[in-house]
Amino acid sequence: MQKKTLLNALCLAAPLLFPTLAFAAASAPVATQPRQSMAAGEHAEHGEPVGAGGAEVKDKTSGGRGKFMAWTAFPILKIKMGSEGRERRVVTVIPQGIAANSIDAYSNDIKDAKGHRQLPLDMAGAKLDKPEAGGFHWLVAREELDGEVRVASTVHFFSNPGKNPTAMFMQQKHELEIIPQPYPREHSRYRADEDWKFLVRFNGKPFASQWVRLETQNGTRTNFVSDAQGVITVHLPGDFKAEAEQKNADSHSHGRRGADFVLATKYIDGGKTYLTAFNGSYGPDAFDQRSLAMGLGFTLLGMIGAAPLLRQRKATKKPTDAGQTADASAVPETSKNKEA
């Protein structure tokens, strides 16, 4: 009986017992997870095949539209959430570093009426509203001027995953493309110190041995070369600084820190120069602001809490309590066999 009481007490107390310990530990100084910083010489060996970089940035226009970002000269598309940060149904797409007239939006339901939309641009940007199906949206801005085709592309995800977006991602949308293989699905995101694959295509065909440049908001500049299948494996750098509080303003990020990155590639064909960029955001590495040691410690604490349950009890007259009972031959008497 005492054992049963103990069992009940432990089961009930377990979730309640640990808050005290947890709060005590939370009040203790927490060691900051060491973060990698890009060594200055790490990228020195790489050339500058695409020929862009933060140092060359000039403010071409005075408005927000078309204005270069301070950290990159490549064209990018910024996504701004609803004005109050709570609105999920409409986002504003703001092209930067590119003078486009509209934004093309492709949803993962290509056959839907909203499968491909041209969103008009005003000074604030282009409004993208969530279709019923929700899901992934490929957003692209294109500018063609003086024999140069500049493309900025990104992906936005509305809640409700909808149809599988692979076909939409793989559909050819412009000449030179950088396509995520795959894009992080719902509840996931790009993170530092992870490898992600991207497909480089030209006119719909995989583009082998093509240089692709990576630039991040945190200052990393590096290059990758596509393999025979046109795929580049991008290692997102662990370049978040410990002291930087880069929490995104919108609540969609769940208060997580994040920074932007852009991948860009350039190719000259038939007298035209094609420059295509794909941008997104990435967060710190998986163990940022996490402690594995403390996690294992509290798990162990829970295990210790359950350990008394494993103690072998002394044999009792009621063998069923020890779980060693019900012999095969011990068929209970029932009305049938009693009658028999």
Place this chain on the structure above:
Amino acid sequence: MLSKIFPTLTRFRFTIQLIMLFVTVYGGALLGTYTVDRISQALPSLACAYDKQTGDHCILIVAQHQLHHRIGEALVKAQEITLNVFIPTLISVGVFFSLFFFLNKAFCGWVCPMGTVQEVVFRIGRRLGRPLNRFAPGNVGKVRPVKWLMLLVLVLGLPLMAGMGTASNELGDPYCQVCPSRLATTLLTADTEQIALRTSTGINFFLGAAGNALFGFVIIAALAVRLPFCRICPLLSWNALFQRLSPMQLVKKQHDKCAKCGVCEKACPMDIHEIGQEYGKKAFHEDCTLCGRCVEYCPDDDVIQIKFFGIKLFGSSREYYKQRVKLETPEGLPKNKVIWLAQAKENQHG
């Protein structure tokens, strides 16, 4: 042929559980990255969204997020409480219950990866000769309300308050932060991220510490207690809300010897003593996961049955019972198998 592969219902159920464990934990890797999003709409079951390889998403994270991001926010902006706001939530919950309608709580007993993990650990506990700790009829009632508390506070209350801005945004999915399935399924994919405590804020740390401690407790307790976490799982209470509406039912006829026999009670992994004492609706208790063990271990023909639209899928039988107890005791102790630690102990003494 089938009867040779699956000589017992338990063997059949365990096979289904292992298949579903594989689908829910590694399904994304097998079927494609984005497939999880689609499967989740068709099978919004019980796998953890924090598992990067999962083939499915648990309904509880969907519910918390929708209360947090949709309903809670909409309540603040009352003019926006329209069908457009509620429809996504209704669809998610509705799709879940449409499947639940056919399976009833068999979700818990046949599909849930955390249930499977606990059952595997319990089987290891039997082979290790660990004792079986059961809840007595007088005590089990003290634990049962905890699952309702978990549902009301962690799954419904706090996410809604976070959405309305009256609770911290970090309380948007508090249940997931303490759910042991999050740790079990991610560890099964060799991902240690989730077991590492979030140290960014006190709330994160507190929830993580409680979750890790609960996980550690459950894993060890499962060696000596059957399904320790299931007893407080909010999905059990969530399902119980609609238990009577499903055509899948556990049916028990009145039988004059039931109160004296009690083997089905011993076989029940949820310690539902009512199955031995009651009949009719009272015997199909809200904690029942439709695992079918009580049916297997009922020594009388057709006293306990699992029925679907009134058609018997599986019923108790005396012949089956005789075969069943030759393989395993009602408490789950395998027959004619080496009990490792017990064997060692006997050798030591003998």
